[in-house]
Structure formats: structure tokens, C-alpha cells
Amino acid sequence: MSEKDNLTNLINVIVDGDEIQASSIAKKALDSGLDYKAILNEGIIKACEEIGQLYEKEEYFLADMLISADALKAAMKVLKPAMEQASEKSPGKILIGTVEGDVHDIGKSLVTSLLQGQGYDVIDLGSEVPPETFAQKALEDNPDIIGLSGLLTVSISKMRETIALLKEKRIDSKIIIGGGVVSKAACVLIGADDCAKDGWEGVKKINRIISSKGGGVV
């Protein structure tokens, strides 16, 4: 098979959400001498873009994206050693969590998987994360972006409190809030840099922020 066929195959199995195939094709491509950068840019990132397009065309839904994201992660896992050997930095560091008092984490799970699948360094704090934990971890890890997730309307309050604490601690990571409840108005009100109504929008906006910072998906 040609190099191109190999990558097309990789894209297809990722989009189809086939974890096992994604892992094995990525391995085959690496073994065949293909540079990890090519696999990443021409395979994995393209697959991610295609998943997003399908979602936007309403051919893909949350379920499909979650499964594709798993395949994305499986392929990425294969590339990791080669990337580390080449001292390739991750495109960005993201700290993410569902705010205190909210146990919902489906949107956050999707964002985490898709970002990890693109090679981001994602620190997932889980759900019910107190403001102090966000602040402490942000000081320790100095992330590019902090993502606050929440489904409940009550979470707006807690997001505002968390952001206030982050600013008090002079943490200058970009802050993006996500969840069905957030609106542009709420975003401005509570001092976030941006907001996303669903996981895919979150991923797109994170990619955009990272690119504008000169980093971005490799």
C-alpha cells in the first residue's frame, strides 16, 4: 500500500471509531518508515477535522464523536514514543474540570478525549472541582488554557467564583467555559475569555486560541 493509502485508511478507521484498527494502522505506518509528523498532520489531525465536519453536517452526533475520539487517542498513543524521542512538545497544555457542585462530565469527557487525541497535554481534574483546586493546579502546571465545564444553571455562580480566584492569583491562562447553560452574555458577566455550548465547539475554540498563541496542532 502507498503512503497515502495508509493515511487514508488511518483517517477512515478513526472516523469509523475503530480503536483496534486505528492503533494497528498507525503502527504499520510508523514501521513502514513514515515520519510521525506526517502521520500526525496528514492522518490524525485530518481525521479529527473530518469528525468535526460530520458533526457540523449533523451526520455525526455525540455518540459517534466519543467513539471516534477513542480511536483518535489509540492512534496517538502509538505515535507518542516517537514524538517524545524527537522532543516534540505537545501543542498545548489544557487544565479541565467540571466545577464544584456539578457532577456532569459528558461534555468534558468528549473535549478531553478529542484534545488528547490531537496530542494535547490534558490535565483532567474530574467533576466537582473546587475553585481552590483549579487555582492550585494552574499554579503548579501553568496551562495555556483552563476549561471550566458545567451543565447545571447553578454552575454559572461557581464558574464566576472560580474565575475570580484564578484572577486573584494572577493566573493568566485563557479561560473557556463550556456547557449547555453558558451564553455569550454569561461569559462576559463572569469574566471568561470564551465559551462553548458543546464539546466540539470547545475543541475548535481551544485549537483557535492555541494557534493564535503561536502553538497549535503541529
Added chain:
Amino acid sequence: MSEKDNLTNLINVIVDGDEIQASSIAKKALDSGLDYKAILNEGIIKACEEIGQLYEKEEYFLADMLISADALKAAMKVLKPAMEQASEKSPGKILIGTVEGDVHDIGKSLVTSLLQGQGYDVIDLGSEVPPETFAQKALEDNPDIIGLSGLLTVSISKMRETIALLKEKRIDSKIIIGGGVVSKAACVLIGADDCAKDGWEGVKKINRIISSKGGGVV
């Protein structure tokens, strides 16, 4: 000195709040062969009554009572070994604490000291005590009376919650609430058995409840 003089002296130094003298006179009385029951009933309990009378006559105030209570405790400490040897039971077991979200403990401190000074077995849970801790300790220790203390008006809510949990766990200790904020109306509303507006009233009511249960100050 006569037996009676000794006990009058003991009463005086306790009322005066002289810890050192209270301890030494109680010891002398015991050494002179006086029965601990006599010292307790004719000395310590009488002193406690006198402190209360002085408070009610407005000659004594919180400061005086706290100091006398310390002297009371000092004398009681001397009697403890003799009482234990005679397998004397404490007049009653009291579980006490300031409810969750309230840090005030001056009233509770007075009640604890005065009760301990009368030989009660007092388990002081401190301040900011969650409902679950009251319930758990009550199940473990089976107290005769549970005292919930609070200064803030917000504490009424937490007292109600605590009492509901105690009842749910079928804990049948008498419940008495105390603090400047409580009223008879609030007491009925939240399902407490009784209430006390200050520490001394709390002590009096606890003595009354224990007596009516057939126990009481020896």
C-alpha cells in the same frame, strides 16, 4: 476545722473561682475521711447552686460563672478517683456541640464546664459540628441529652436539619437547643425538646431533665 467548716470553705472558694484552693480543700476533706458523697452533695452541688443564684440575682455574670466553673471542675477532679472506686455512675451523659457553620462556643463552654463540674459525663464535639457527626456520636455513646448550641440566626436551619437526622436515626436522647437566637417558638418549630437562652438556663434545664429521668445530680 469541722466537717461543716471544711465544706463551707469549699463552697466559698468555688464561688470565688479559686481553682487551686478548690482542689486543695477538696483533697483535705477527702483525706480527713469525709465521704465523697458528702463533699459532692454538701460542697460541690451547693456551690453550683450558689453560683446560679448569684447569676440570677445579677451579682454574677458570665465571667464570674466561667471562673467558678473552672474551680468546680478542679474540685470534681479530686473526687473522681473515689467515685470511680465506688463505681459511682455519672449523673448523666451529655453530648454537646455548636452546629455546623457556627464557630461560636462561649455559651457551650460555660455549659460544658458547669456540667463537668457537677460530675456529668460530657462529650464536647467542639464547634462547626455537622449533623452526621452528632448522629454518629449519639449512636456510639447513647447520651441522655444532646445539646445543640448556636449564636447565629442561620444556625436555626442547621439545628432543624440536625434534629431531623437524629430522629431519622431513631436516636431518642432528649434534645435541647441553646443560644441567644433560640425562642420557644423556634424550639417547637424544629422539634427540640427544650431550649435555653443562656448557659445557666441550659444547665438548669439539663439538671431538670436528668432528675425527671430518675438520674440526676447524685
Added chain:
Amino acid sequence: MPHDWVKSALRLMNAMAGKTKKVDRVPYFALINEQMLCRVAGVTVKEMLSSPEIYAKAVIGSYEFLEADTIQIPTSYAGPGEALAFAESNDKLDTIRWYDYKPLSIIQGAVCKTEEDIDKLEIPDHSKSSIWKVSTEAANIVNEKTKFPQMFGLGIWSVVQELRGVQAFKDMRKNPELLLKLCEKVYESQLDVFKFWTEKVGFSPMIMLTGYSFNKHMMSFDDAMKFEGQFIKRLQEKTKVPFIFHNCGTSPYFMEACKEIEFAAVNGSHPLDLDYWIKFKESYPNVTIMGANIDVSREMLTGTPQDVEEKVRDNIIALAPGGRYVCSPVCCLPWGVPLGNIMAIPRALEKYGQYPLKIQ
């Protein structure tokens, strides 16, 4: 002036029937959850749920204070409360989270982590469930004191998602049979809790159905029909009462759902603008719109009472002619929304909502 609940009930009923001649003004449907009860009644959630009397008193006091035309207790809905009942009856009490002034909930996905958890999942015995005991008793007190018929709420996907979490979505593709098995168990439990409610509280004149899966951000319409819609139809056959279709997602399938399933009313709006609702009213003239586009996370959260008043007026102009419009902010009234903005709704209804309508 004491609240006239009989008048409110008639106002609501006649508006939903389109009999505007018998309606004095647009009715106000308020979906008040535990947070709002805490704010108005000043109690903690644990306090409320510790006693049906306290709970009922908080509910009546709050709905009357907010001048609503409806009254129901927030846990008269087999959503998160059902998830709790499942947690209770399956010895997973450690998945439950209590908060002072927020609804209690369970950790998503913790009750049905594994396939075996689904196989072994026991339908709760609702007569033994503590949450259902206090809810039905409180509803009875509300019923007795207000004579306002107590409405019950059902929902499939809401419970499935609480029990199975994010894994439910992966099951959809990887193991749909397993997921359907879980849906079936939730369905059975919904029927059982409905029966229990009816026995204890009486007949529910309508059912509020939370079709949370009917939202484009959740799944395709076909999947929504497969994993929730078919069960809704079965619930309708069994319960034989009109359903209000509730969804406060960002892209709900209201039009599509109404084509497939018969609903007496739809309740939702999050991001939909008035044009969507005008079109909906044209397409489904007999389906009452409850809510339209007064958004709790936009103007109510960040605007002024004047902003809210204008929004209510715009909704009335667009949707109230001919009736079958019930004013309601969407969704639950949360922390963050000032009471001044909330109270602007009944004020605006008095001002603009009188039938015959003066503004059009």
C-alpha cells in the same frame, strides 16, 4: 391577599384549551427547583427533605410568593429522584451527593458502571424509597391545602444518563442492545413510580415528560426515538394522560417530536428565537407553548427587570393571541438570577398579558 389556586388552575386549563374568552390573563408556569425553594423559604435541601410538612410549606410559600399559576413539588418528577431511588435500592448510597442549597444528585455513571451492573440492576421498591416517601407525602399536603391537582413528571433518558453516564453514548454504537436493556428497566421503573404516585397522591392531570435525548447536541432524532421516543409512546399508552414535552437543551427536536408523538404542550426554549415559536404555533396550532424564549441564563441572569419585562411583552405579542400560550422562563430558576428579575415576570404579565390582549 391569599392566593386563589382554583382561579390559577382554571386560568391554566382554559388557556391551554385555547378558550381565551374564559381567561383573564396569560398564565404563569414556574418550574421551581430546590435552589429556588431554598432562596424563598430560606431552608436547606436536607431540612426540606427531612419532613413533608416543611417541604410542603416551602413549596406553597415559594409558589405563592413568586405569584405563579402552577404549583408542584420539584421531586414529583422521576428524573434525578429516580436515579436516587435506583442508587438506594442497589446499595450505591455512596454515589449520592448532598448540597445545602442545591438539588441532591448522583455521580453520573456510577450506578451502572459495568455490563453486570445493568444486568443486576434492581427496579426500586418505591414504597421503601425515602425520596419518594417524602415527595408523595409533601405532594399530598400541597394537594390538600391548595386543591391544585399535583402533576407528575417522567423521563427515560434523564435517568439512563444519570445511571450510565458517558458510557451510555458509547453503548449506543457499541452495544445498543445493552443500552436498550437499561432503557427498558428505567421504563419499568417509571411505570412503577407513576403507579405508586397515583396510589398515594391521586391522578396526575398531565405528565411533564423530560425528553432530554431530543436534543441535537445529545443525539440524532432517530436515536432519540429509539432510546427514548418509543418508551414515551408506551408510557402514553399506559398512563393515558396528556403529556407536556419538556426540553431545555440548546437544539431541541420539538417540531420533529410533535410529528411522531402526541403532546398537549411543549416546554422549552433555551436558544430558540421567537421566529421558531411562531412557526411552531402555525405548524401545531393545538399544541400549547409553555416558555418560548425567556431565558434564565441570558436576560434573566444578566439583564435588568426592564429587560425581562420587554422579553415577556415580546413573547405575548408573538404567541398569546388565540391562547395556548403559557408564560414560563426556561429552564429552572437558578442561583445567579436576581429575585428582582424573577419577580418582573408576574409584573409584566399583569401589565401586558390581560385578555383580550391590548398589545398585538
Added chain:
Amino acid sequence: MPHDWVKSALRLMNAMAGKTKKVDRVPYFALINEQMLCRVAGVTVKEMLSSPEIYAKAVIGSYEFLEADTIQIPTSYAGPGEALAFAESNDKLDTIRWYDYKPLSIIQGAVCKTEEDIDKLEIPDHSKSSIWKVSTEAANIVNEKTKFPQMFGLGIWSVVQELRGVQAFKDMRKNPELLLKLCEKVYESQLDVFKFWTEKVGFSPMIMLTGYSFNKHMMSFDDAMKFEGQFIKRLQEKTKVPFIFHNCGTSPYFMEACKEIEFAAVNGSHPLDLDYWIKFKESYPNVTIMGANIDVSREMLTGTPQDVEEKVRDNIIALAPGGRYVCSPVCCLPWGVPLGNIMAIPRALEKYGQYPLKIQ
């Protein structure tokens, strides 16, 4: 209708001066603390204190919603906030307790546990204190938006007790000199924070003085004068503004204190019945009574709006003739009191409180 704060200010001023001909109705002084702001504005305490804008908005929205004639931010009082400033400046941040919907506070007695703690206790640099920064900035916003002069609050014993706890009472007998040293430091700090406030926010037209020691359950009147009264007199000499004397203890020394110290008004009532206040009015006709006996932990907590209305009416009949009466529930409006009961106060004032009084 937007709230007319200028009208409120005049209503209050003229009522306190006894000029009833210039007063339309009995003014309403509401002492709203963090809890009530949380309930009305729907924010957490941390949220409020994180931003002067949010804080000021919550304060204005809440006072206007509750239809009060006064407005002040709860931390414009050097009580618990001062204890916090002491904790901050003495590296005892671990003694501070935060709650979502309750005022933050410090563990009683934890800052000045030992004699050495008192010796070494540093007076806070108020310009560096985070709580005073946000408080003064928020007060400035309130001032600017309402034009209602912002009142400041002082108190000695409140702070002493927070810092030294139960030990303060023992010191009173065992080491009064040590206790006086602490009182002196608190006094110094009070003067400093007053100066800071005046610089940042402007002149406070009155000072609300919480004389918490002036309560029989706390101490004898002589001790209250020794450990707080003498400092109040010194505060008066330095600040040169009228003082409102606040105490919500169960047996306050109002009459006794007014003999020794000049107060423009007294604010308190907890258990005192109307006869006490009628006698007080006879004895001190020039001292305004704010509050009388509308009790937040009795009828407001457990009664109905009708009960509250009756209580307000009784207070008006007894105390409003001739003016110098300001209606106010005592003390802070807490959780547990339903909003319906709270809102019954302005309703009752409109009904019964119009000058010239129709009910007497």
C-alpha cells in the same frame, strides 16, 4: 418604578428628627447581611467579595427588592470584617472560615490564644486588607449609584470576642489589664479603619455602633462600660458623628447605656416587649427607636405574613406617634425566614405607616 433613594434618605432623616409633618410614612431600616444578599441576588459570598461591582450590584438590587429605605454594604462594619483583617495581617489566615451563602468568619479565640499573641498583635494596615479593599470600593459604587450616604459601623467587644474568644471573659477577672490592652489595640484599629473608610468612601453621616458587651448575658453594666463603653466615648470624641447603638442580645442595657453615653438612636429588640420601648420613648424622647420588637427568630421565622403585619401595626401604634421611630426587624434577616414574611414589612408600612397616622 425605580427606587427613589433621595426620598428614602429624607424620609429617614426627618423621621429621626421627629419632623413628622415632613415624613410621608414610617421609614424602613433593613439590616441585610450576606445571607440575605445571597438569597435575593443569587450569588455566593465568595463571588460577591471577589468583585466590588458584583458586590455593589447585589447590594443595590437586594435593598431595592426588599423596598428598604436604607442601603449599606454588610461589610461596611468593623466587626467580623475587622477580625478578618487582624487574622490577615497577623498571618492567621487558617482561622478564617468561608461559606457559600453565609458571612465568612474566624474561629473565635484563635487569633489571640496566648498572652504573647495579644502583645504581638499588629494593627492591620487597612489599605492592604482584601476585605476592606472590596468593601470600600463596593461602597463607593453604591454611593455613586444611589447617592445614599454610606454609613459605617464600629464596635469594640465584637472584635475582642472574635480574637480572644471565651478567654476574654476569664481575663476580665484574672487579668483585666491584659484584656484592656487588647481592647486598646482594637480601639486603635477601629479608629484606623474609620479613617481609611472616610478617605476612600467619604464622610459617614452616622455610625452604627455594635455595643455587644451591653447585654446582661454577657457582663455587668460596669464591665461593659469598662471594656467597651469608655472606648465608645473615645470613638465619639474622635469621629464627631451621631451614633446608632445596636444590640440584639436578649437583655440589652439600652436605658442604662443612654444615661452614660449619647446616642442618636437605638437599634435592637430581641426579647423586649413593647412596654419596654414605650417606657424608653418616655425616658429618652429624643433618641430614635429603630426596631422595637419585630423579631426575626419568632413571628418572622415561624409565623405568617399576617402575623408580621400585625406586629408592624402594633409597633406603629405604640411608637410612631411623634416620629423618631424607624421600623426594622431585629436582627439580621437570616435563612429560615421566608421571603413572604420579610416582604410583609414594607406592605404593612404602606398600609399602616402613613403620616399623619390613621391608626392610634
